[in-house]
Amino acid sequence: MTAADVAHRVGAKGAILPDRGGLWGHLSDTFWRRPKLLLFLMLAPPVLWLGIVYLGSLFALLLQSFFSIDEFSGMINRQFTLKTYADLLQPSNIDIILRTVVMAAVVTLASVVVAFPIAYYAARYARGKWKALFYLGIMLPLWSSYLVKIYAWKLILAKEGILTWFFEKVHLMWLVDAWLSLPIVGGNSLSFSFTGTFIVFVYVWLPFMILPVQASLERVPANLVEASSDLGATPAQTFRNVLFPLALPGIVAGSIFTFSLTLGDYIIPQIIGNSQLFIGMAVYAHQGTAGNIPLAAAFTVVPIVVMGFYLWGAKRMGAFDAL
């Protein structure tokens, strides 16, 4: 391609190319001139879907909590009243709420304790193929079937199952029996006690705690640790003063999941627990055969409110950056 060739070709074309025409061409021009139109068209389907299907039903639910049920006929009385909320505040219902919240808190704390070493190791020490291994090792249980995981523990905790076999082999069965005879945490067997419920909750939500903690630990720049030891801090001091505070947003982010998931769960306490109710089970029971949707709706408001406060507190701690 000589200079003469190029000069000739350059001169042959105009500075503005002709309109290539066609539907796509014109449409493309219109969208380029009016980018807001394109934006609107792109956002409309998802926002409409989420708005109508999701927000709409949430709103309908909230609305229902202000209705009440007529005890005699079982029909829902569609008039605005606070009677259902008054029902909610009865001692037996408050019991349920308290039980659930306490379990959520205990599960959260235990999750932090178990998750932290794993996250810490994965973030700070794992390299190369170990890092991939840890990553998969956390991802796979996270995504594997929720029910299968519960089922697995039902097998493990069963009276004739592997745990009992293990404890008998090491002659520690008396310890388990003693624990089971304790008032609140005990029960007929591990699989029918709050202890069992607690273990399964921790197990199922553990990956949700590990990931945010790991993410926030990984975000700590390497030279912060170096700076700390350069200024004379021992590894333990560096951990306490630098790493742990910086991991805290991740911990809080993870706790959002464990807390919120426990608050709303109705399957785990049903399968592994004594028959005392949690919020989730109460909701399920009330909207089921009883048809008391207003009370069920009122119950669901509780986790929403609790999580609302929790999220507000977490946002102030910067937990959202760790998600």
Next chain:
Amino acid sequence: MTPAVSFKQVSRHFGQVKAVDAVDLDIGEGEFFAMLGPSGSGKTTCLRLIAGFEQPTSGSIEIFGSQAEGVPPYRRNVNTVFQDYALFPHLNVLDNVAYGLMVKGVGRTEREREAETALEMVKLPGYGARRPGQLSGGQRQRVALARALVNRPKVLLLDEPLGALDLKLRENMQEELKSLQKALGITFVFVTHDQGEALSMANRIAVFNDGRIMQVGSPEDIYQRPNSRFVADFVGSSNVLPPDFVARHGGQRRWASLRPEAVRIVDGEGSAIAATVVSRSYLGGTTRLGLDVEGQRINALLPAGQPLPAEGQSVRIGFTPADLHLMDDAG
């Protein structure tokens, strides 16, 4: 003759910020035109206005006489070499270069042939099968250049093209770009904040500041005869002398600029001025002396091979009156 690019009172506002403020500009056909200025001066925005990524808030832009506002970038016969090269990572080098031809419907054999020719022109023959990730910075830049040129644009825009390259590479590319432009005869418009680059490559330079053009002229004009303090300061670290000083030693009471290389160390002649050496920086081929002259700081650039005074020493300096370039304003 129709200018290649013509700006008439073009402004581009972003809310309150005036990125480009009523700019008039004419770039001639076949010119190697530089837009020089600090960050935020509006030079890149002007480039994007020519390319079509921005639309002017007011004023009109013409490319070879055709109205350009409202025309999308894909219908302008103008191509850009981006600062970060913007090579498509999912395509190999040949497909990258042939992209513009592909979307215009050119057949596979023909566009691959043209792409190969373009790669030869930028001295990367046979690199077609490689991926952008496998190339060095300089090679990527050439691919970006080939990708733009293969479309035979009427104007080629270059956005700080040499910024990411190291010194040796940069100097080589400067020469190559110059000879390429001469051979092809296409109008090149390039943006840079490096005044050395602008001076060595361009036919004409426009110096930008705060959204306005301060001065347009040949490299020599800009360097020797800056019309304002800003231009004098920005294009080569000139000595900017206040009116009092100029009145004492040059006759007129105006701001003036004095190039460091025009300052000489002399031996006690009548018109010599007393000065104290405040600092010395060895630059290899030259040495920069910081001098205190009656309270005014003046830099002198002395060529290598001269005996150099020590720091703190008193010397006498001199310069020819013609080197004292009087400026219009202080700004």
Next chain:
Amino acid sequence: MRSDLQSAPLSLKIAAAAGLLFLHLPILLIFVYAFTTEEKSYQWPPPGFTTQWLAVTWNRPDVWQALGLSVQVGAISTAIALVLGTLCAAAVSGSKFFGRETISLLVILPIALPGIITGIALRSAFSLAEIPFSMWTIILGHATFCVVVVYNNAVARFRRVSGSLVEASMDLDANGFQTFRYCILPNIGTALVAGGMLAFALSFDEVIVTTFTAGQQQTLPIWMLEELVRPRQRPVTNVVAMVVVLVTLLPILAAYYLTRDGDQIAGSGK
């Protein structure tokens, strides 16, 4: 955080390893139980091993029905989620606009709030609007939270695709649609596939919202829930559980490999 090259303290290694084992052993146990000869209980150690339960499960029509429904629901929900999630992600990462933060929050809500809330909300909405339960009500629920998974993956990838690529494409005379087809799509393709697969896995496994939005229909998780509460043939449940683990393993692994270089699989906010 790659500062120290020294190895981790032993106690940390043990704690981390124990934690990982804790996560994985229970599931592996199921594999063992799928082959036990004991039918009536969860006896350990298993008295004997047999492969007969595989055949029995194969011949159970209710298992196949549930599986079929799960696959259908998963496929359709994923398709819907892909379209909606990508549109939303493209809009949100493309430009700043009024209400962008709100929309980001809105998209995440279905997963941020507990499933039971979504479930009962949908159920009460259906009864208010007098929509009968069917496969489509299940899909309505599933698609809603599958959108989140696709959205997260797409947004993460959009963020990594340099903005100047789109400009470069337009500069080279490709109009908007050509740019989408030749420039944008190839670069986000694998993220969309990954998001789709994660969405499918999520839908396949979902039980909490599904129990509220299904009438008489049984997806596989609902079938399993029934079995958990009222067991018919325990080993059959074990076999199905094992198969489910294996089947959901594949999309997760594939999604991981597709999005491996650099960013997390953005679905961890399940």
